[in-house]
Structures are given as C-alpha cells and as structure tokens.
Amino acid sequence: MFKRLILPLDGSRLSEAVLPTAIYLAQKLRASITLVHIIERNAPKQVHGEPHLSKPEEAEAYIAGVRERLVPSGIPVEMHVHTVAIADVAQSIVDHAREFESDLVMMCTHGRGGLRKLLFGSIAQQVVALKVPVLLVRPGESGSAPIPTGKPFLLPLDGTEIREAALPVAAALAQACGAHLKLLMVVPTFDTLSGVETPSRILLPATTQEMLALAYEDAGKYVAAWIARLGAQGVEASAELRRGDETEIIAREAQHLGVDLIVMGTAARAGMDAFWSGSVAPKVSERTHLPLLLIPAQEV
Numbered sequence: 449m450f451k452r453l454i455l456p457l458d459g460s461r462l463s464e465a466v467l468p469t470a471i472y473l474a475q476k477l478r479a480s481i482t483l484v485h486i487i488e489r490n491a492p493k494q495v496h497g498e499p500h501l502s503k504p505e506e507a508e509a510y511i512a513g514v515r516e517r518l519v520p521s522g523i524p525v526e527m528h529v530h531t532v533a534i535a536d537v538a539q540s541i542v543d544h545a546r547e548f549e550s551d552l553v554m555m556c557t558h559g560r561g562g563l564r565k566l567l568f569g570s571i572a573q574q575v576v577a578l579k580v581p582v583l584l585v586r587p588g589e590s591g592s593a594p595i596p597t598g599k600p601f602l603l604p605l606d607g608t609e610i611r612e613a614a615l616p617v618a619a620a621l622a623q624a625c626g627a628h629l630k631l632l633m634v635v636p637t638f639d640t641l642s643g644v645e646t647p648s649r650i651l652l653p654a655t656t657q658e659m660l661a662l663a664y665e666d667a668g669k670y671v672a673a674w675i676a677r678l679g680a681q682g683v684e685a686s687a688e689l690r691r692g693d694e695t696e697i698i699a700r701e702a703q704h705l706g707v708d709l710i711v712m713g714t715a716a717r718a719g720m721d722a723f724w725s726g727s728v729a730p731k732v733s734e735r736t737h738l739p740l741l742l743i744p745a746q747e748v
Contacts, residue, residue, distance in 0.1 A: 449620050450581070454482045454550035456541045459501035459510055465587040466554050467518050469709075469739050472596040473552075476625045480524035482548050483511050486540045489533035504531040545580055556593075557586040557733055581617070583741045584733055594738055596708040600628040603711045604698050604728075607633075607670055613745030614713035615674070619683045621741075627708065629678065631687040632701055633671050634694040635664045664691060695728050699735035711741045 453470055457463045474481050485507040488500075501507045507529040515525050528548075534540045545553050585593045603618045605611045622629040638660060671687040678685040688705075690697045702710055714729050733740050 449617075449624060450477055450552040451479045452482065452548065452550045453479050453552050453554055454484060454541075454545050454548055455554050456484045456486065456537075456544075457511065457514065459485065459507065462587055462591050463556050464514060464518065465591060465593040466556050466583075466585045467514075468593065468595040469583065469585055470554050471519060471523065473625075474523045475520075477621075479552075480526065481519065482526045482528060482550065483514060484528050484530070484541070484544055485511055486530045486537050486544075487533045488537055489535045502533075504529055507531075542580075550580065552581050552583060554583045554585070557584045579744050581741060581743050583739055585739050586733055586737050588737050594708070596625075596739075598625065598627060599706050599708040600630045601625075601709045601711055602630050602632055602698070602702050602705065602707040604632045604634070604694070604732075605671065605674070606694070607667070610715050610745040611713040614711050614741075614743035617741075617743050618711040619678055619681065619685075621709075621711070622685075623683055625708075629683055629685040630705055630707065631671050631674060631685060632690065632698065633667045633687070634690050634692060634697045635660065635667050636694070637691050660691075664689070695731040695735065698728070698732050702736055702738050707738060709739050709741055710736070711743065713745045714742045715745060 450473065453474060455466060455470055470481055473479060485501065487502060487504065487507065501510055508527070511527045511529060515527060519525050526548075528544070530540060530544070541553065541555075544550075587593045601618055601622050603614060605615075618629055621627075668689055671689060675685055675687050688701060690701065698710070710732065712729050712732070714727060729740065729742055
C-alpha cells in the first residue's frame with residue numbers, strides 16, 4: 449500500500465487543492481508526504497493569477513509555509529525545491545518520483561496548456577508509463593476540491609485485465625480507510641456502441657441487440673464473481689450494473705453514490721497516442737471533481 453506520497457506544487461493556491469486528499473490518505477495509511485516545487489525555465493510571471501515562484505528562496509519559503517499552514521502535526525513531511533530551472537516540468541516530476549521512491553504521485557488537474565494537454569498528455573501519462581500510480585484532483589470553480597470523509601470508493605470494471613489491475617489496490621485501500629468498495633460495470637446500449645462495434649450495429653441490428661442482452665447477463669455474473677472473491681478476503685463490497693455510455697455513467701454514478709474516490713486501471717504505455725487510445729480516464733476526469741486514482745497495468 450502507498451507509503452510515500454509526492455505532491456508537486458507550483459506555488460498557487462489552486463495546486464494546494466490536492467492536500468486534503470493527501471492528508472486523509474497519509475493519516476489512514478501512515479504514509480509520509482513529500483512536497484516538491486520545481487523551478488520552471490522561462491516561466492511566466494504569474495501562474496493561475498498568482499506570482500510565479502522563480503527564485504529558490506521564494507519556493508523554499510512557500511513550501512515551508514504550506515507545511516505549517518495546511519499539514520497537521522504527526523504526518524511525516526519532507527520538502528524539496530529543485531533549484532536548477534527545468535524546461536520539462538512533467539519529466540522532472542517523474543524523475544523526482546523515482547528519486548524519492550514515491551509510490552503515489554498526487555496533483556491537481558490544471559495548467560496553462562489546458563487539462564488534456566498538460567496533465568493527461570504530459571505529466572499523468574509519463575507517470576503512468578513509469579508504472580507509478582497517480583491521483584488527480586480537479587478543483588471546482590472556487591478552487592477547492594471534495595474532502596474525503598469515509599464514503600465509498602468506486603471501481604469501474606469492463607471485463608479487461610487492465611481495469612482488473614486496480615482491484616487489489618482498490619480493495620486494500622478501501623480496507624485501510626474503512627470504506628465500502630462499489631464495483632461498477634457499464635454495458636453499452638444499441639445507441640451508445642462505438643468504435644469497432646459500430647458496423648455491427650448498422651448491418652446487423654437485431655443480432656447486435658441480442659449480443660448486448662447476453663453481454664448484460666454475462667456482466668452480472670462477472671461482477672457477482674468478484675463480489676464473492678472480495679467478500680472471501682474480508683472486503684466489504686457491492687456492485688452496480690448499468691447500461692449506456694460508460695464515461696457519462698461513471699461520472700453520474702460517482703455523484704449519485706456520493707463516493708470519495710474513483711479508482712481506475714489504465715494501460716501503462718509510453719506515447720501520447722497509446723495513452724489516449726480508448727482511454728476513458730481523461731473523459732471521466734473532465735466530468736467530475738472527485739479524486740481519480742489511476743493504477744497502471746502491464747500491457748496485455
């Protein structure tokens with residue numbers, strides 16, 4: 449389970465929105481937190497409407513202030529400022545995660561380049577490719593994010609080994625936090641089929657409808673089997689089976705169920721195209737302000 453949490457902070461209050469979740473996990477898991485600031489080369493004067501920290505002494509004072517202001521006593525906290533200006537901040541975060549042997553990178557999904565370009569196209573993708581889990585928090589318009597309170601964790605499944613890679617982590621994390629684990633499986637409807645399934649819908653509509661009905665029945669057996677296995681391990685879990693567009697339903701059910709965290713397995717592949725190929729995670733993150741934990745899986 450996670451014992452070393454690393455939090456890259458850019459000096460803005462917006463980036464600090466990840467701290468409540470980090471503190472919650474650190475207390476539940478008895479983990480340490482490393483606060484990191486990286487000096488960016490040719491950085492703008494402001495970041496998210498606040499002065500950009502371009503001098504090491506400013507950054508060190510900021511990190512120390514965050515620790516004193518926001519992190520409760522009793523949580524081990526380390527602080528690091530990378531004083532040499534870096535052009536590729538994303539790669540530097542990955543390098544620091546490796547250097548400090550961090551097992552979970554936590555950050556906010558924001559940036560001048562936009563959510564998709566900066567976070568999923570650069571930082572999160574590189575971290576996942578490094579085989580390091582990453583937890584993303586997207587602040588609301590107020591700049592704050594939901595604070596975990598012991599509510600259920602949501603684990604979307606789709607029958608693939610990639611999604612199943614998150615099961616052991618989600619189960620152990622739920623047990624450590626005393627949270628209920630809710631499994632969710634979404635079977636497409638005739639109108640929400642996409643990709644390689646689209647031609648079958650057009651050419652063989654009746655057959656497609658029958659196949660979807662069978663898929664729904666099989667999905668019920670699939671999640672029931674996992675509930676039984678988790679129960680045998682002492683994990684309190686239940687399942688929801690839905691039909692429709694997966695991205696929309698994950699975001700909707702997360703809100704409806706009032707969960708603290710969404711846990712998803714994702715392919716650990718290098719390269720932008722590979723990361724984006726068929727990935728639901730970026731779309732889910734754009735539709736919810738709940739923390740999203742991505743667990744990298746081996747390629748299958």
